[in-house]
Amino acid sequence: MSRDARPAKGPLIYRQSIWTRLTHWIWAACLFFLMLTGLQIFNAYPKLDIGKESGFEYDNSIFEIGARQAGDELQGFTRIFGSEFDTTGVLGVSNGQVRAFPAAVTIPSNQDLATGRVIHFFFAWLLVGTLAIWFIAGIANGHLRQLLPRRSDLRALGPEIADHARLRFHHQRRYGALQKLTYAGVMFVLLPLMILTGLSMSPSFNAVAPFLLDVFGGRQTARTLHFLIMLALIGFFLIHILMVLAAGPLNGLRSMLSGWYRIDPEPAASAQGPAGDASAPKQLFAPEQRIDHEPRSGEAQPADRKEA
Amino acid sequence: MSRTNLDRRALLRSGVLGASALALGGCKIFDDATRQGSAMRNVFESAGELTYRAQRLLGGKQSLAREYSRDDILQSQHPNGSVFPESAEYQALMRNDFRDFELAVSGLVDNPLILSRETLLAMPARTQITRHDCVEGWSCIAEWTGVPLGLVLDEARPRANARYVVFHCHDAIERSLAGPVYYYESIDMIDAHHPQTILAYGLNGAPLPVPNGAPLRVRVERQLGYKMAKYIHKIELVESFAELGNGKGSYWADRGYEWYAGI
Known part of the structure; x- marks a missing residue:
């Protein structure tokens, strides 16, 4: 029962803008339908060339x-x-x-290439549209910059991997190095590659941008890559769910539903009263991570005051 | 804190229950919503219109499909769908090596045509090595020779209200109570006048073989294989699809596939 000992609560911060939250759940639906209709489409020619x-x-x-x-x-x-x-x-x-692929993992459940394609392209458009909205909102509100890994993140990577391996998660104002690398990898590498390899399979788009065929090594290689990146996205999804469960699913869910995220208490700050004392030493964290800890964007500060 | 733990446990449990229910039921739960004719299906299909507009906007009228070199031809063209039309009319043509073949051009044209095989062969020809992409996912590169469809249309002089070119074919994939359901396809006037859209009678330097659509098939290089109707005997210019099949403009469009197959 010692686990039930109530630790001091850290402050709630406003972490996820409405744009991030909306697009996050739309993407969840998109990836679900794209994957299962994709397997339906694959079944029509179950080979990768x-x-x-x-x-x-x-x-x-x-x-x-x-x-x-x-x-x-x-x-x-x-x-x-x-x-x-x-x-x-x-x-x-x-x-x-x-x-x-069996009926349990295809949409629709029976063999129906026509329906699989219709739904696949609907959600492909939805994904591209919401990605565009997210990119524009992310540039405007600084979210994109928060995701881009920086030099300090690379230095923090070693200790962070060690902490993750011990399932010791830090709930900070900013994303950690592993989070940044993962989300940046999905948003700036995997999803764009998914869209481009998908477009490379379109004979009409081939006429618009023939060089894509050369970039990916031919239409059939593009199709194979499309499948492999799908596997990478499933890998991301599984790790994402595991990390959310391990790091505190309620806090994570709350931040992705309401925007509010509870970060770890700052021992020195809570003893002293006023929050936001960035200079207070904090033993739990690798020193490198402190760099990311100073309050910068305007949106986080009212939350601090509210809690303090 | 114990309350939080309970919440977490409840959340986990409901998540596991939900996931296993989904796995047990398969993806059957989406079958009704995606079935042809359902309200949701119509919403999903609206994306096809977006694709058509976007690709027309980006590709314009003249963007060319990639043409390959002879070195890229590594095998014979893979036949698919109908490979041997059974109608008596077609069988008679085939027995005589298609010497009696005639192509009719009719509908919304000022000058309806009947083109004999010799006439077609005597018209200016275009040869192109292109990649055939099947809706199933595979591709095959081959050399096609034929008459640009635009030349035939110029001679037939389409009327101003002609919006689509329909290809009527000898092959029937299925039979209904009323008899065989003959294959048909249609393209818009943009693709009809596209420089790579040809009525092909030659494949890889030889006469078009029967499994690949002899004596005449159309090549629409910026779309998928099912648009490239085989065994064509009549070309009809129309303003709408209302009078054809189930009204969607193509055998496969009547069966749930997109009419525009640029992707």
């Missing part, structure tokens, strides 16, 4: 999900770089049906 075209009379695939008749039974297989695995029941054959 490298190059400009697909090999029918030669083999240029690195990944394939298929099915074959083995005696009385249907056998599902998955081939990765020439190594084959029996995946009957999940990939290739599921519920006695021949289909690459």
